[in-house]
Amino acid sequence: MKEDTKMNIMTKATKLFAQKGFSETSISQIAKKANVGKGTIYWHFDSKEDLFFSIIKQKGKAFFDSVIKLKDSNKEPQEIIHEYIIKRVEFSDNNYDVAKMLINNNEMINRDFKEVIEKKHLEVLKVIENTIQKGIKTGVFREGNPHEYALMIINTANSANIFKDHGLKDSTEKSKAEKIFEFIMNGLKGKEDRNAEK
Amino acid sequence: MKEDTKMNIMTKATKLFAQKGFSETSISQIAKKANVGKGTIYWHFDSKEDLFFSIIKQKGKAFFDSVIKLKDSNKEPQEIIHEYIIKRVEFSDNNYDVAKMLINNNEMINRDFKEVIEKKHLEVLKVIENTIQKGIKTGVFREGNPHEYALMIINTANSANIFKDHGLKDSTEKSKAEKIFEFIMNGLKGKEDRNAEK
Amino acid sequence: MKEDTKMNIMTKATKLFAQKGFSETSISQIAKKANVGKGTIYWHFDSKEDLFFSIIKQKGKAFFDSVIKLKDSNKEPQEIIHEYIIKRVEFSDNNYDVAKMLINNNEMINRDFKEVIEKKHLEVLKVIENTIQKGIKTGVFREGNPHEYALMIINTANSANIFKDHGLKDSTEKSKAEKIFEFIMNGLKGKEDRNAEK
Amino acid sequence: MKEDTKMNIMTKATKLFAQKGFSETSISQIAKKANVGKGTIYWHFDSKEDLFFSIIKQKGKAFFDSVIKLKDSNKEPQEIIHEYIIKRVEFSDNNYDVAKMLINNNEMINRDFKEVIEKKHLEVLKVIENTIQKGIKTGVFREGNPHEYALMIINTANSANIFKDHGLKDSTEKSKAEKIFEFIMNGLKGKEDRNAEK
DNA sequence: AATGAATGAGGGTTCATTCAT
DNA sequence: GATGAATGAACCCTCATTCAT
Structure with missing residues (x-):
């Protein structure tokens, strides 16, 4: 399911943003935590900011x-x-x-x-x-x-x-x-x- | 005067850190705002962190x-x-x-x-x-x-x-x-x- | 092909390291010689040292x-x-x-x-x-x-x-x-x- | 005596160049080791290279x-x-x-x-x-x-x-x-x- | 949908060199 | 003669972003 991937990314990203803040959290880290490729994040979100704001x-x-x-x-x-x-x-x-x-x-x-x-x-x-x-x-x-x-x-x-x-x-x-x-x-x-x- | 330069850097850095936070403030920005070379900041402070903590x-x-x-x-x-x-x-x-x-x-x-x-x-x-x-x-x-x-x-x-x-x-x-x-x-x-x- | 890029970098880096030694060879020079972006070198090697040792x-x-x-x-x-x-x-x-x-x-x-x-x-x-x-x-x-x-x-x-x-x-x-x-x-x-x- | 300072710089520089090579030795290190200001080295030698070659x-x-x-x-x-x-x-x-x-x-x-x-x-x-x-x-x-x-x-x-x-x-x-x-x-x-x- | 190799702008930092004192 | 604060080019490296697959 599409939503699954997106939600998974958001969940993992939230955890990371909470731990280390926006700047100190990298897309790579989120991708790794969410077990997806970096490109996948950019398929679901326009940018790192967009992901952050979505959350x-x-x-x-x-x-x-x-x-x-x-x-x-x-x-x-x-x-x-x-x-x-x-x-x-x-x-x-x-x-x-x-x-x-x-x-x-x-x-x-x-x-x-x-x-x-x-x-x-x-x-x-x-x-x-x-x-x-x-x-x-x-x-x-x-x-x-x-x-x-x-x-x-x-x-x-x-x-x-x-x-x-x-x-x-x-x-x-x-x-x-x-x-x-x-x-x-x-x-x-x-x-x-x-x-x-x- | 030595202290003048150091104080000037700290003052300008404070303003920038306040506006945008630690990560989003770059040494280049501070140097430009303080009208000094980037190297000058490193003469007075060991690192960006050191400058931040000093403030x-x-x-x-x-x-x-x-x-x-x-x-x-x-x-x-x-x-x-x-x-x-x-x-x-x-x-x-x-x-x-x-x-x-x-x-x-x-x-x-x-x-x-x-x-x-x-x-x-x-x-x-x-x-x-x-x-x-x-x-x-x-x-x-x-x-x-x-x-x-x-x-x-x-x-x-x-x-x-x-x-x-x-x-x-x-x-x-x-x-x-x-x-x-x-x-x-x-x-x-x-x-x-x-x-x-x- | 992945290996091609990596090998290309190593070949060009070897030539440069040979000519000028480790310290005098910069990543930028290697990247230019290998016709790749600087970041590409860091995709394939952890650091300049790692590239050197790999060779x-x-x-x-x-x-x-x-x-x-x-x-x-x-x-x-x-x-x-x-x-x-x-x-x-x-x-x-x-x-x-x-x-x-x-x-x-x-x-x-x-x-x-x-x-x-x-x-x-x-x-x-x-x-x-x-x-x-x-x-x-x-x-x-x-x-x-x-x-x-x-x-x-x-x-x-x-x-x-x-x-x-x-x-x-x-x-x-x-x-x-x-x-x-x-x-x-x-x-x-x-x-x-x-x-x-x- | 003038020669004393110059010789002192050369002696200390030799030791450092020998230990770590030309590139890895900095003028600051030499100045510190020789107990002189960085400017003093540049009064006696035209450049780092000149010092090295003089030795x-x-x-x-x-x-x-x-x-x-x-x-x-x-x-x-x-x-x-x-x-x-x-x-x-x-x-x-x-x-x-x-x-x-x-x-x-x-x-x-x-x-x-x-x-x-x-x-x-x-x-x-x-x-x-x-x-x-x-x-x-x-x-x-x-x-x-x-x-x-x-x-x-x-x-x-x-x-x-x-x-x-x-x-x-x-x-x-x-x-x-x-x-x-x-x-x-x-x-x-x-x-x-x-x-x-x- | 999803991937990951590739990119390059920009980051923090170092350091040879200069110059007012 | 001697100093050290100031400079900025250049360094290594990171990372958001792109794109061919």
Whole structure:
């Protein structure tokens, strides 16, 4: 089957790109790992960049779409943020390097591709932003600029990648996502201090 | 003057490494940007890697040391966290890509160098951790695992890099650091909700 | 045909290495002479060293093996020395520089390769040495240390390379090999003197 | 003293050229070994080649001149050949690589220099040739072509270089030169055989 | 569809040479 | 006389890409 070969190449390429980055991964290495000739890769993909982008598109689309779909749910704002965190952490767990690529705006990414990604990013941002706006209105979220909050949440959630490296083990009580969510919700400040604030 | 040439190379190299990453930046490009011959770079640095590491070491040391020095201050926990955020944001503002390099464990980084960086990271982590422990004791910080909190704060602060890209403009009222600090302290949850919690 | 390209490269490289030595011959020159791209050389050989060694191995093996095979012949000692000289002269005639490389211990030759060559050299030495020992026993060769004689014969024969440069033209009567053989056998001393010796 | 610096450079350069050859020895290495700046070498010598040739000229001249002087001696032919061998062996012992350079016609040697060397070579050849001619006339040397004999003797003596590598240790009785001389004089053939010849 | 030999632009690096000091 | 920072041509080698099979 045609798709088999293509998928095989993508799978193996993903592993290599994740391990060593785009530049340090060669077509030869991918070909060897995938047990195909170098020419075969060029039959399925226009270029090394095309292969790389195909992977990001494939893996990224699932994540982005699942997040964007949240806007159509009837869930409470807090629940939506919660689910976003879960999805974001899962994405980093399963596609560490793809996630990394999507966050950093590497120069090697060509313009056309960048636009596509940027659009998706903005859609996600909008979902979070709207959610926060709704939450502020209903009083479940603190007053403030929804756009700024959205960016901060996304950025905090983006740190899931690095989070992982620093070995925050999941205790039995709460998962990594749970901890991030709670931190985003409540911050560090103690109750004493909060009471004083009032 | 000798130092002038070396510094010039480092400055221009930093800009290029920041724009395109290590692999995608060539010695020729750096030489051209710095207006020196390719050989001149090799007079001042042993290799491309050496140049790269020299930059990270130079810029990174100042940041790390200034943060580690915080442990000797008599300031209140909240104030220390506050200063850390300020320093971290400044670091990202002034050395965007150096900061990025220090966060990501790129494969190409050699072992010896990695160890040095890791040690610095752990020192910083310890400073934050101890600060939080003290804060929890005095009730200014929420109960919880200081180590986990420290990691989350650092990771959140690490996101300052990405933060910047997404154009969170500094309004007149509060600087970027201020906003991150407040977010870390208070989280997103509204007061209504907090009262309910009690 | 694959072998054609590889052989072509080796042939042209041999000519260049012979003319200018290893260091002074560049891959670009070889590629140009062989009418192939630089990359093609690296498809067929791991490195410039590998190409160089491949040539020596290929050409050297034939010579060494043909000499070592002499030990299994039933020929008289004199005849074996005779044949060795012929083969040695032929080798220098046909592969002047390969022969030169095999004699000189160039510093750049790596250890593993040197060992292989050294072993072959010792095998040849042993063949000559045993032949001389037999000849001394039967009285056809002068008394003396067979090992030392063998070394001297080989070294004298090695001079076939330089011999050639100095233009000792082959007269009608005797070939170059014949003259070397006779010189090795009889030396320079006149008969008068020899009689006196007795 | 000026000469001191120049001589120091030449001495250290000789050692390095001998160890690693012309191409593999760099001006930097020589400068370091001689404890002078790279510029200093270029003050005393026009180029790397010039330094190399200066060394060969200096060391080679002494050898060539001492050999050529033999023609003015009143010694017997045998004695002259004997002294030539001694001088040749000494030259290889003391200036292994200089001797090697003088034998091989490396392409890197420029035309002008080659001519000078070639002339010296021919002068030496003439000395040996004339000596042999005289010896043949007086019957101490075998009949034959003096020119060819001269070349063979020189080439055999040239092998002193390689001779050395193969570790022909000097026994108490005879020095390396003595053995080469005897071999040149008498050859390998046994007395039995010689008697038969008569 | 698939292959892999061939290509050449470009990469990092070395080093003989120059020149201001 | 002496220095060493600076230079750039040339080196070895890699690798994305092509194309005949």
